[in-house]
Structures are given as structure tokens and as C-alpha cells.
Amino acid sequence: xxxxxxxxxxxxxxxxxxxxxxxxxxxxxxxxxxxxxxxxxxxxxxxxxxxxxxxxxxxxxxxxxxxxxxxxxxxxxxxxxxxxxxxxxxxxxxxxxxxxxxxxxxxxxxxxxxxxxxxxxxxxxxxxxxxxxxxxxxxxxxxxxxxxxxxxxxxxxxxxxxxxxxxxxxxxxxxxxxxxxxxxxxxxxxxxxxxxxxxxxxxxxxxxxxxxxxxxxxxxxxxxxxxxxxxxxxxxxxxxxxxxxxxxxxxxxxxxxxxxxxxxxx
Amino acid sequence: xxxxxxxxxxxxxxxxxxxxxxxxxxxxxxxxxxxxxxxxxxxxxxxxxxxxxxxxxxxxxxxxxxxxxxxxxxxxxxxxxxxxxxxxxxxxxxxxxxxxxxxxxxxxxxxxxxxxxxxxxxxxxxxxxxxxxxxxxxxxxxxxxxxxxxxxxxxxxxxxxxxxxxxxxxxxxxxxxxxxxxxxxxxxxxxxxxxxxxxxxxxxxxxxxxxxxxxxxxxxxxxxxxxxxxxxxxxxxxxxxxxxxxxxxxxxxxxxxxxxxxxxxxxxxxxxxxxxxxxxxxxxxx
Numbered sequence: 221x222x223x224x225x226x227x228x229x230x231x232x233x234x235x236x237x238x239x240x241x242x243x244x245x246x247x248x249x250x251x252x253x254x255x256x257x258x259x260x261x262x263x264x265x266x267x268x269x270x271x272x273x274x275x276x277x278x279x280x281x282x283x284x285x286x287x288x289x290x291x292x293x294x295x296x297x298x299x300x301x302x303x304x305x306x307x308x309x310x311x312x313x314x315x316x317x318x319x320x321x322x323x324x325x326x327x328x329x330x331x332x333x334x335x336x337x338x339x340x341x342x343x344x345x346x347x348x349x350x351x352x353x354x355x356x357x358x359x360x361x362x363x364x365x366x367x368x369x370x371x372x373x374x375x376x377x378x379x380x381x382x383x384x385x386x387x388x389x390x391x392x393x394x395x396x397x398x399x400x401x402x403x404x405x406x407x408x409x410x411x412x413x414x415x416x417x418x419x420x421x422x423x424x425x426x427x428x429x430x431x432x433x434x435x436x437x438x439x440x441x442x443x444x445x446x447x448x449x450x451x452x453x454x455x456x457x458x459x460x461x462x463x464x465x466x467x468x469x470x471x472x473x474x475x476x477x478x479x480x481x482x483x484x485x486x
Numbered sequence: 487x488x489x490x491x492x493x494x495x496x497x498x499x500x501x502x503x504x505x506x507x508x509x510x511x512x513x514x515x516x517x518x519x520x521x522x523x524x525x526x527x528x529x530x531x532x533x534x535x536x537x538x539x540x541x542x543x544x545x546x547x548x549x550x551x552x553x554x555x556x557x558x559x560x561x562x563x564x565x566x567x568x569x570x571x572x573x574x575x576x577x578x579x580x581x582x583x584x585x586x587x588x589x590x591x592x593x594x595x596x597x598x599x600x601x602x603x604x605x606x607x608x609x610x611x612x613x614x615x616x617x618x619x620x621x622x623x624x625x626x627x628x629x630x631x632x633x634x635x636x637x638x639x640x641x642x643x644x645x646x647x648x649x650x651x652x653x654x655x656x657x658x659x660x661x662x663x664x665x666x667x668x669x670x671x672x673x674x675x676x677x678x679x680x681x682x683x684x685x686x687x688x689x690x691x692x693x694x695x696x697x698x699x700x701x702x703x704x705x706x707x708x709x710x711x712x713x714x715x716x717x718x719x720x721x722x723x724x725x726x727x728x729x730x731x732x733x734x735x736x737x738x739x740x741x742x743x744x745x746x747x748x749x750x751x752x753x754x755x756x757x758x759x760x761x762x763x764x765x766x767x768x769x770x771x772x
Contacts (some may be wrong), residue, residue, distance in 0.1 A: 399542050400581040403573040404643060405565055405597030422593065425583035429629070 229289075231348040236464060237279035238349045242358025244465040248472050249346045255479050256335055256342075264482040265334050271475055272342060279349050289344045290337065297336050304329035352384040357459055374450025382438070390431065397426045487553050487570075487650045487683055489516040489539065494548035496534055496707075508534040510707045512548070516700070521677055521684045523694040523715075526704030527729045532687050533576075535704070536653050539685070540571035552651070569598055572649030576656045578640035579633065587613070587631075587639050588624040594647040612646035613639075615679065617672050634665035638672065645676065652676065654686040658693065670697065695719060695733040695754035703730065715754055735759040 237245075252268075259265055276286060290297075310324030347355070360377035367373045398408070401422045408419050496509040509531045516522050526532045537543040538550055541557055541564050550558050557567050575581070584590035588609055595605040613620045616638040623631075628639050637657075644652070657673060658666045670693060677684040688694050694701055694715065701718040703711040705728045711718050719725070719732045722740070731737070732754075739751035739759050749766045753759035 396575065397581055399537065400575045400578065401593075402542060402564075403540060403568060403575070404594040405568050405647065406593070407565075407597065422581075422583050426581050430580060 229348065230351055231281045231285060233280055233349065235278055235280045235349070237275060237345070239462075239464065240349075240468055241459055241461050241465045242350050242354040243362055243459070244461070244468050245346050245350055246355070246358050246362060248468065249343055251472060251476065252342050253339060255476060256338055258479060258483065259335075260483050261485065262331070262334075263485045264479055265331075265338065267475075267478060267482055268338055272338065272345075275345060276341075279345060281345070281348050286341055286344060286348070290340060293336075293340055297333055300336055301329045301333045304332050353381060354459070356381040356384070357455070361459065372450075374453070378450075386434065389434065390427070393430050394423065394427055397423050397430075487518050488551075489651065489683065490551040490554075491515070491535075491538075492549045492551070494535070494538060494550065495546045496531075496538070496543065497546045500546070507707055509538075509545075512707070512709055514702060514709055514712060516683055516685070518683060519681060521686070521697055521699045523698030523701045524685065524687045524704060525689070525691070525694055525701065525730055526687075526710075530704040530728075531707040532704050533655060536573060536655055536685070536687070539651070539653060540573045541567045542573070565598065569647060570649055571651045571653065572644040572647055574641050574644050574652070574654045574657065576659055577637075578644075579628075579636035582628040582636060582640055582643075585627060586625050587628050590628050590639065591643045591646050594643055598647060608646045608648065609642075612642040615645055615672075615676050616642045617668070617675075618642070634661055634668065637661070637665075637669065641672075645680075649682065651683040651685070652680075654684070656687050656689070658688065658690065673697070691719070691731055691733040692735065692755070695735070703728065716752060719754055720752070 256268065259268065276283065305321060305325050305328075306319055308322055308325035308328050310322035312320055313323055313326065314321040350358075356377040359380065360373050363371060363373035363376065402408075406419065406422055408416070408423075411419065491512060491514050494509050494512040495507075498506045498508050512531075512535060524532055524535075534543065538545055538558075539552075541562070544560075545558055548558070549556050552567065552570055555562065582590050584593065591609045591612055592605045595608045600608065609624075610620050613623065618635065618638055623635075623639075628636060631639065641654070641657070654673065658669050661669060673684065673686065674697065676682075686697070698715055701711075701713065701715050702709060703718060703725070710728060711721060711724065719736055722732050722736075725731060732740075735753050735756045735758065739753045739762065742749050742763070743751065746766070748770070749762075751759060751762035751766075753762050
């Protein structure tokens with residue numbers, strides 16, 4: 221079950237999108253997220269969706285894979301949709317007891333749901349096409365100007381790298397612990413909320429103990445390789461902007477211009 | 487008590503990019519009171535197979551019968567199976583979580599719905615069976631114990647459920663030689679005193695030869711060989727093909743055979759090899 225979460229996963233490939241500099245992808249994604257809040261009508265979303273699917277097509281990541289990531293956050297989307305549907309005042313379309321659907325509510329609900337879906341798909345394209353290590357390297361580079369004013373950019377990037385690296389390890393560990401406790405007759409599925417929360421203790425305690433053990437081993441392994449923080453470190457693969465990145469930047473600016481123009485349609 | 491596995495198949499991630507066949511057409515039977523040793527290369531499907539035996543994994547196809555009762559038809563209650571079949575995973579000490587040893591070992595019996603008195607009784611017996619002193623250890627935190635002791639406590643946690651079949655996945659992995667020896671002796675004692683079916687996985691051929699009544703060799707998700715230790719370990723070249731070996735005693739016996747004409751030995755354990763060598767020396771001298 222936990223294996224189905226594709227959010228933040230990397231999909232190996234060698235497409236044009238995969239080869240872009242991580243910094244380009246991070247900035248483009250940030251601009252894209254801001255862009256979604258600039259859009260004020262459905263035309264804007266239509267253009268965004270078209271651009272998004274063009275990028276997906278170029279990246280060659282199967283659609284099935286992208287939509288699997290959506291199922292994990294389906295509840296949030298559904299909740300947002302319903303909340304907007306019933307909470308907005310305006311021209312009444314349907315009424316039953318205390319529930320009222322208005323024309324404005326319906327349109328607002330769709331608007332919000334589409335925005336959420338686009339946010340999730342858009343940001344998952346970045347993580348699907350960029351190796352976690354490249355992502356954090358890019359982030360470190362982007363943040364490095366701020367290290368002059370005391371922001372520990374290298375440390376932040378390292379923490380992110382470690383966190384991303386150990387998600388699968390900890391998932392495997394959790395799976396093992398759950399099975400071991402089930403073998404001892406543990407039941408995680410029945411009982412009320414309180415009982416269920418309590419039944420997590422046999423999983424959480426060993427998981428914490430394991431995490432500390434893993435952390436200690438990792439620290440030792442890093443020290444054994446003379447790790448001493450970010451100062452003076454060089455890297456094996458220097459990232460640099462290529463012509464493709466310039467092209468991507470131009471396309472992004474063009475896209476933003478179209479989106480801003482779309483605000484005045486209709 | 488008996489185990490019967492029929493045409494078991496299991497596929498990980500069916501229809502996904504990472505689709506892997508973990509078990510293909512596995513069939514075997516285990517008679518009451520048997521010690522079955524399972525050997526196989528990493529990724530040969532051993533652990534997947536073990537998890538089928540107490541219902542932790544549902545097979546893609548095929549059946550598992552415990553004591554004549556099919557546990558894979560979806561009708562059996564899982565707690566009933568887990569009461570009968572105790573499964574001890576690799577490095578079981580990583581699953582300890584309670585404040586005291588007594589509470590941790592009582593986790594299984596408690597889940598079975600036994601009353602306090604019975605739980606206490608089970609815990610006392612289980613801790614005794616794994617060779618620890620109940621009074622001395624019951625109020626200690628399991629995290630304070632040494633590695634070997636932690637593992638015993640974890641095994642006691644499964645034994646306390648009073649299973650009729652006990653499965654151990656590499657019970658001696660990562661232990662020092664003396665703890666290794668103690669755990670093996672303990673496993674033997676548990677088998678003899680409880681009169682159960684014992685299944686254990688090991689990469690140590692000497693342990694397998696010494697302990698098992700039957701040996702099963704897994705390779706690529708299939709049962710490659712099955713038989714008595716003598717039968718299985720007589721197939722040295724086939725085992726080598728699968729990246730496995732024969733017990734060291736057998737290796738030495740083979741080496742002597744190739745250098746000393748007239749030396750005969752089918753030894754599997756150090757004792758047997760020593761006996762054959764002595765016999766040979768006496769014969770050649772006389």
C-alpha cells in the first residue's frame with residue numbers, strides 16, 4: 221500500500237526534460253506554481269494543461285505513472301471540491317435541507333480542484349524527471365548566494381538528500397516491522413481510533429530505534445570518508461546551463477506572457 | 487501437524503515496471519516433527535516462501551495446507567494461522583518495543599486474547615525455553631541486553647504463542663561464534679521439547695547438515711533439490727552451479743579422497759569426517 225505513493229519518486233529516462241539543468245527545472249516549477257495563482261479563468265487552465273501535457277509527452281513518463289501520484293492526494297482534492305461546492309453563496313441551483321449548491325459554488329469548486337490537480341501534476345513532473353541528488357545539488361547552487369548572509373545552504377541540501385535517500389529504506393524497514401508484529405498476532409485494522417493509534421506503538425518504537433541506528437551508521441561512514449561540511453568541497457558532476465536550458469527559459473517566458481494575456485479573455 | 491504446499495506461485499508488482507516472479511510452481515510437504523533446512527542464494531525466494539506459510543503474503547496462485555486445512559482460500563482466520571505457525575524474521579531483535587522483557591514476550595499471547603495468568607505462564611515458559619533466567623531478566627528493558635540475548639528474547643516472543651510449527655529466517659545471522667553455537671543448541675532444544683515442525687533458513691552448510699532431517703534448496707524461485715542432507719549434499723556440482731556449497735567437513739573429505747587413494751567418506755559433519763579419517767588411518771597402518 222505505501223509503495224503506491226509516487227509523489228517525489230524518480231522515473232528513470234533520458235528525455236530532453238530529464239537532461240535539463242536541475243536549477244532550470246526548479247525555477248520553472250516555481251514560476252509554474254505562481255502562474256497557477258495568476259490564472260483567473262478556465263481558459264488559462266486550458267492553456268496550462270496543454271503546456272503541461274506537452275512537457276509530459278516530451279519527458280516520456282507514462283501517464284499512468286503520473287496519475288498514480290494523484291490517487292494518493294485524492295482525498296484532499298475531493299475535500300476541497302466539496303467544501304467549495306457547498307460554501308459559496310450566489311445563484312441557487314439545487315437545495316436540500318441545509319445543503320445548497322450555487323452556480324458560483326460549482327464553478328469555484330471545479331476551479332479549485334483543477335488548480336490542485338495541476339499543482340500536483342506539475343510539481344511531480346519535476347521530481348519524476350530529476351534525480352533526487354541532482355535536485356538537491358541544484359537547490360544548493362540556487363541557495364548558495366544566501367550563504368553570505370548566514371544561510372547554511374550546503375547543510376540544507378545535504379539534509380534533503382539524506383531524507384530523500386532514506387525514504388525507501390525506512391519504508392522497507394516499516395514493512396518488515398509490520399509483518400513481524402503481525403506474525404505475533406498484532407492487529408492494525410480493527411478497533412476504534414484510540415485503539416488503532418495504540419496499535420501503532422509496536423511499529424513506531426522499533427522504527428525509531430532503527431532510524432537512530434541507521435543515522436549513527438551513516439554519520440560514521442561519512443566521517444570515515446573525511447566529510448567536514450560544505451567548505452572547499454568539489455563535486456564529481458558540475459552542473460551547468462546548456463543551450464537547452466536557455467531554450468526552456470525562453471519557452472517559459474513565452475508561456476507566462478500568454479497566461480497573463482489570458483486573464484483578459486472572457 | 488503437517489505442511490503441504492501445492493503449486494505455489496507469487497509475482498511481485500504484477501503488471502508494473504518492476505514485475506518479478508518470486509516463486510514459481512513450488513510444491514513440497516513437511517511431515518510432523520521434521521526439521522527442514524532451507525538453503526538458497528539471496529533472492530531465490532526463501533523469505534517470500536516463508537511468509538506464505540503463515541499467511542503474511544497471499545499467493546498469486548496455488549495452495550498452502552497447514553494440518554490439512556487450506557489457509558489460502560481466504561476463509562481461514564489469520565489469528566488461527568498465526569497461533570499455529572510462528573515466524574521469526576531475520577534480525578528479530580529489531581522488533582522489540584516494550585519497556586520490559588516480560589511485556590515484550592507477552593505481546594503475542596496478549597494478542598491471542600489469553601488472560602493475565604495464562605500470559606504470565608506462557609512468558610515464563612518461553613523465556614525458559616530460550617535459555618534465559620525469567621526472574622533475572624523479566625523487568626529489564628530489552629534494549630539493555632546484549633545482541634545474543636536480545637535475539638533470544640525476540641524468539642521467545644514468538645514461542646510464547648505456543649506454535650506447532652516454528653519458522654526461523656537465518657536465526658544465527660550476524661552473531662559471534664559462541665552466540666551462534668548457543669542459538670543453534672537452543673533451536674534444537676526448542677524443537678525437541680515442544681515436539682514441533684521446525685523450518686529454518688541458513689547460509690551455513692555445516693549448520694544445515696548438522697540440524698536438518700530434510701534439506702530443501704531454492705534457486706530462482708523454484709525448488710531445485712529436496713531430500714535428506716546426505717542426498718542433497720551428494721550433488722556438490724549442482725550446488726556449486728547455484729552459487730552454494732557443501733559443508734566444510736564434506737569439502738575436506740573430498741579433498742582427502744582426491745589425494746589419498748582408498749579413502750572413503752560421505753561425511754557431512756566434523757565428527758563424521760574425523761571418524762572416517764581415523765578408520766582410514768587404522769586400515770592403512772594395519
